[in-house]
Amino acid sequence: MMDAQLVQLRYGLIGRSQAMISAVERILQVAPTNLSILITGESGTGKDVVARAIHGLSKRSGNRLVSVNCGALPETLLESELFGYEKGAFTGAVERRKGFFETAHEGTIFLDEIGEMTPQTQVKLLRVLENGEFSRVGSSDIQHVDVRVIAATNRNLELAVRERDFREDLYFRLNAVQIRLPALRERKEDIALLVNYFGASTAKDLNISFEGVSDEAIEVLSSLPWPGNVRELRNMIVTIVTLESGKYITAEMLRPHLPRILKQAEMPSVPQLADNKLVPSGGKPSDQAERELIYKTLLTVLEEVRELREDLAQGDFGNGGKAEDDELKVQQLNLEQNERQLIELALERCQHSRRKAAQLLGISERTLYRKIQRYNLDDQS
Numbered sequence: 001m002m003d004a005q006l007v008q009l010r011y012g013l014i015g016r017s018q019a020m021i022s023a024v025e026r027i028l029q030v031a032p033t034n035l036s037i038l039i040t041g042e043s044g045t046g047k048d049v050v051a052r053a054i055h056g057l058s059k060r061s062g063n064r065l066v067s068v069n070c071g072a073l074p075e076t077l078l079e080s081e082l083f084g085y086e087k088g089a090f091t092g093a094v095e096r097r098k099g100f101f102e103t104a105h106e107g108t109i110f111l112d113e114i115g116e117m118t119p120q121t122q123v124k125l126l127r128v129l130e131n132g133e134f135s136r137v138g139s140s141d142i143q144h145v146d147v148r149v150i151a152a153t154n155r156n157l158e159l160a161v162r163e164r165d166f167r168e169d170l171y172f173r174l175n176a177v178q179i180r181l182p183a184l185r186e187r188k189e190d191i192a193l194l195v196n197y198f199g200a201s202t203a204k205d206l207n208i209s210f211e212g213v214s215d216e217a218i219e220v221l222s223s224l225p226w227p228g229n230v231r232e233l234r235n236m237i238v239t240i241v242t243l244e245s246g247k248y249i250t251a252e253m254l255r256p257h258l259p260r261i262l263k264q265a266e267m268p269s270v271p272q273l274a275d276n277k278l279v280p281s282g283g284k285p286s287d288q289a290e291r292e293l294i295y296k297t298l299l300t301v302l303e304e305v306r307e308l309r310e311d312l313a314q315g316d317f318g319n320g321g322k323a324e325d326d327e328l329k330v331q332q333l334n335l336e337q338n339e340r341q342l343i344e345l346a347l348e349r350c351q352h353s354r355r356k357a358a359q360l361l362g363i364s365e366r367t368l369y370r371k372i373q374r375y376n377l378d379d380q381s
């Protein structure tokens, strides 16, 4: 069996926290089997990485790993993509086509965002899981495949089952082995390790050296809530190391790179807020919990302000008086220049794949599309 640390490095699954170590142990244990796996965790916690590791460590690694995003396609399309179709099965089906299950024969299929699958497709999936059987759309002939299924979701499936949105039998079937990935805020002890890892690998890509990060900077990073988890932290470090050319990262240096919503605020001095009893201290909540609550509130408020400001800048509400404020305009300009640069950089690094660039930036493809148009970056793709 391969050594856990080696696996972590090979697949880029960094972390020494107990939660991460347990996840890696689980991966090593189940990878060689044919068991179906359910990977759960918030967005950006590494579900894709884990799926690749499981396939890579399995006896199927010589065959294909086919990834399907079940949330991205409408029901009928998803079914014909998964199971294939016969000529004439529907308008446009001009010839017979293989589905992903056939393509993944003797390999692995990764069903991402499984929680978005409709009940009708869930039934068909259950059938493949139980006996490897399915039919192409437009045919009643039974096909057989040998495919290992890995599913992932950031939804609470148990809740979906209770709300009759997800089939219980399918849930039990998938949930036989669950790998739960912790949110980044649940494993803050890994932040220093991750920053150094992303710092070093970015520097290596750029052919420069990375001078490290101060304890104080790690402290600031550890106090953030990280709704986008590792993806968000990674994007931030890649940006800082790139723009600062690998220089030693200090807390001061973080300020302009903090999530946009925090940027205009002071890096909040939390203990003072807490003393002012802005947050009721019912019972004895830990410092940490209070801090998080305050940050969350602050983030929401600042996000709203930012959205309003964007709308104003785009003239959605006419020429609002406040947007005329000079200082504000300068800030807006800086933000836009930063953003434009970042987007250009991301597009370049992803060979102009918008899907990948959006993922790298931690924004939706649609948002990226809007921004590309806004900054006239359209011509390159």
Ligand SMILES: Nc1ncnc2c1ncn2[C@@H]1O[C@H](COP(=O)(O)OP(=O)(O)OP(=O)(O)O)[C@@H](O)[C@H]1O
Pocket: 012, 013, 014, 015, 041, 042, 043, 044, 045, 046, 047, 048, 049, 050, 154, 230, 231, 234
């Ligand atoms: N433990 C980790 N160590 C190093 N990098 C990680 C780790 N977890 C995630 N990443 C990196 O973070 C980014 C997001 O990971 P990934 O795409 O696997 O998240 P996800 O859980 O599939 O998110 P989503 O729900 O949005 O699809 C990737 O660049 C990945 O390499």
Ligand SMILES: [Mg+2]
Pocket: 047, 048, 112
């Ligand atoms: Mg994913």
